[in-house]
Amino acid sequence: MKKYVLPYGQGSKEIELDETLVLKEVRTKEFEPLKNIPYEVLEAIYHPIGCPPINEIIKPGQKIAFICNDPTRVANSFDFMPVLVNEMNKLGVKDEDMHIVFALGTHRPMTEEEMVQAVGKDVASRLKMYNSLCNEQEDFKYFGTTSRGTPVWINKHLCDVDHVILTGTIVHHYFSGYGGGRKAILPGCAAMETVRVNHSFMLDPAAGLGKTTGNPCYEDQMEGVALFAKGRSLFLFNAILNAKHQFLKMFAGDYIKAHKEACKFVDEVYGSVIPKEADLVIASCGGYPKDINVYQMQKTMDNAACAVRKGGAVIMVAECVEGSGSAVLEEACRRLGSPQAIKAELEKDFRIGANKAYAVTRLMEKAKYYLVTALDRKMARDMLFSGAYDTIEEALAAAEKWNPLSLCRKALSRYRASKNNLSRSSYKGRFGVLCRLMSFLSEKPIEISRELLHRLPLSRSKEREGSQEMFSLCALFLGKTLEVFSLDVHFKRFRTDLAKPEANLAFVQAGKETVHCRFGFPDSGEVGGENFLVVRQTRQHTGPCSLIPMVQADQGADFAIVLFRKFGFSQR
Numbered sequence: 001m002k003k004y005v006l007p008y009g010q011g012s013k014e015i016e017l018d019e020t021l022v023l024k025e026v027r028t029k030e031f032e033p034l035k036n037i038p039y040e041v042l043e044a045i046y047h048p049i050g051c052p053p054i055n056e057i058i059k060p061g062q063k064i065a066f067i068c069n070d071p072t073r074v075a076n077s078f079d080f081m082p083v084l085v086n087e088m089n090k091l092g093v094k095d096e097d098m099h100i101v102f103a104l105g106t107h108r109p110m111t112e113e114e115m116v117q118a119v120g121k122d123v124a125s126r127l128k129m130y131n132s133l134c135n136e137q138e139d140f141k142y143f144g145t146t147s148r149g150t151p152v153w154i155n156k157h158l159c160d161v162d163h164v165i166l167t168g169t170i171v172h173h174y175f176s177g178y179g180g181g182r183k184a185i186l187p188g189c190a191a192m193e194t195v196r197v198n199h200s201f202m203l204d205p206a207a208g209l210g211k212t213t214g215n216p217c218y219e220d221q222m223e224g225v226a227l228f229a230k231g232r233s234l235f236l237f238n239a240i241l242n243a244k245h246q247f248l249k250m251f252a253g254d255y256i257k258a259h260k261e262a263c264k265f266v267d268e269v270y271g272s273v274i275p276k277e278a279d280l281v282i283a284s285c286g287g288y289p290k291d292i293n294v295y296q297m298q299k300t301m302d303n304a305a306c307a308v309r310k311g312g313a314v315i316m317v318a319e320c321v322e323g324s325g326s327a328v329l330e331e332a333c334r335r336l337g338s339p340q341a342i343k344a345e346l347e348k349d350f351r352i353g354a355n356k357a358y359a360v361t362r363l364m365e366k367a368k369y370y371l372v373t374a375l376d377r378k379m380a381r382d383m384l385f386s387g388a389y390d391t392i393e394e395a396l397a398a399a400e401k402w403n404p405l406s407l408c409r410k411a412l413s414r415y416r417a418s419k420n421n422l423s424r425s426s427y428k429g430r431f432g433v434l435c436r437l438m439s440f441l442s443e444k445p446i447e448i449s450r451e452l453l454h455r456l457p458l459s460r461s462k463e464r465e466g467s468q469e470m471f472s473l474c475a476l477f478l479g480k481t482l483e484v485f486s487l488d489v490h491f492k493r494f495r496t497d498l499a500k501p502e503a504n505l506a507f508v509q510a511g512k513e514t515v516h517c518r519f520g521f522p523d524s525g526e527v528g529g530e531n532f533l534v535v536r537q538t539r540q541h542t543g544p545c546s547l548i549p550m551v552q553a554d555q556g557a558d559f560a561i562v563l564f565r566k567f568g569f570s571q572r
């Protein structure tokens with residue numbers, strides 16, 4: 001047995017697992033952290049990307065506004081802000097001609113103590129500091145409307161200066177593609193209506209993690225910032241951190257060109273290949289502040305969703321010391337009760353907070369989500385989580401009760417106990433019943449049903465009849481009257497060997513990710529039994545069979561545990 005320690009709030013949670021079951025442990029790629037931070041900051045700003053060095057941009061007597069991250073983003077601003085401010089002094093800019101605006105977006109205001117902690121006591125004592133409060137409309141100036149209809153209102157404290165320096169870190173973002181860059185301004189320092197309209201594009205299928213070209217959210221943000229940038233100087237300073245919050249690399253220069261180069265490095269650092277989607281994923285957000293509330297935890301939920309198979313389970317290790325992080329999120333989940341209903345309402349009336357309710361619950365259409373958390377248990381239920389527990393062991397036990405194989409075994413047991421009470425005609429010929437069996441797990445119950453079809457032992461002598469029995473016993477297990485409809489499943493294409501299922505563990509970085517899949521049926525031989533997606537295909541394919549999920553891990557995350565089972569599927 002080996003002990004695994006997962007970050008949790010300011011501490012950690014532990015679990016012991018048989019390390020012989022561990023297939024692969026994937027963390028962020030190892031890069032040597034930067035050692036001389038002041039030197040690296042100066043190197044970046046004097047050798048920028050896409051623009052002249054800082055001493056050719058900044059002139060004596062000019063005014064500068066710095067944009068800094070709020071506490072929900074790890075940036076280590078206290079390390080680089082003193083260097084930047086002192087260098088501006090050397091270039092002829094006085095302290096009284098500089099100030100800091102904290103990019104809150106729609107988040108809560110920062111306290112004075114949090115501001116000081118963010119940039120350091122020295123800088124905080126010298127420069128004025130402002131929260132960008134999205135609901136204080138008088139604090140914003142209008143710069144036009146984007147082609148997609150987003151009114152561009154930007155914080156006034158960024159307007160009457162000669163230069164705006166955008167600081168922060170870059171991570172993958174679940175619908176805007178990447179953080180950093182233009183996001184410091186929009187949504188970071190934008191009014192509520194600006195954020196609301198821009199974020200409504202998250203419902204577009206083209207919006208997603210790591211996507212920029214064709215992503216309506218990203219493109220709208222870029223257009224909005226361009227409207228603001230007319231006649232203004234924007235200079236970027238973004239850093240990439242590792243899971244230990246150490247600096248790996250710094251990028252400075254043109255806010256578009258430098259950001260694009262930085263995003264390439266983000267992909268390199270936080271990109272990993274996993275063998276397949278898994279039955280079970282245990283994901284740590286990376287501790288505080290990544291797991292400060294459900295609002296922030298959702299980002300790692302997205303990460304885990306890319307590693308888990310349809311109908312699987314995810315265990316989130318997240319303290320959520322500040323609860324949900326949004327009263328609107330809670331209310332939308334409680335009142336509407338399903339991701340479908342939440343999305344339908346958002347399409348009619350998009351509201352910030354309610355959009356996060358959709359971001360959280362839509363993932364539950366793919367897998368069940370369990371929490372290891374300090375979150376109030378009723379609140380967890382209201383937000384549609386399958387359970388909330390104190391330990392990883394408790395969550396694992398709960399998840400195991402609901403994995404598809406366990407469900408099938410329970411269904412089989414219940415069916416056998418009640419078989420004498422069933423008329424044979426009550427189940428004969430009902431080929432579509434199983435397609436409704438796991439509808440609570442998936443928008444595409446056919447996929448779940450076909451997987452379960454191959455996981456249950458069929459009657460070897462009467463395979464079709466055995467399949468019919470299985471449909472009925474599963475319906476009996478649910479205790480529901482299920483719709484009967486016709487479905488061409490091709491029962492005889494595969495046979496299943498469940499004699500020796502193997503449990504395997506893999507460790508996958510818990511971070512932002514995209515999944516790219518290629519699959520097909522070979523002409524003969526093994527289908528690739530551990531690859532459940534192959535089994536669920538209804539179309540006939542030729543060529544080699546392969547599944548290659550790419551996981552792009554989020555900065556600041558630690559790792560996730562991925563559990564999957566192998567079953568042997570062979571062509572007949």
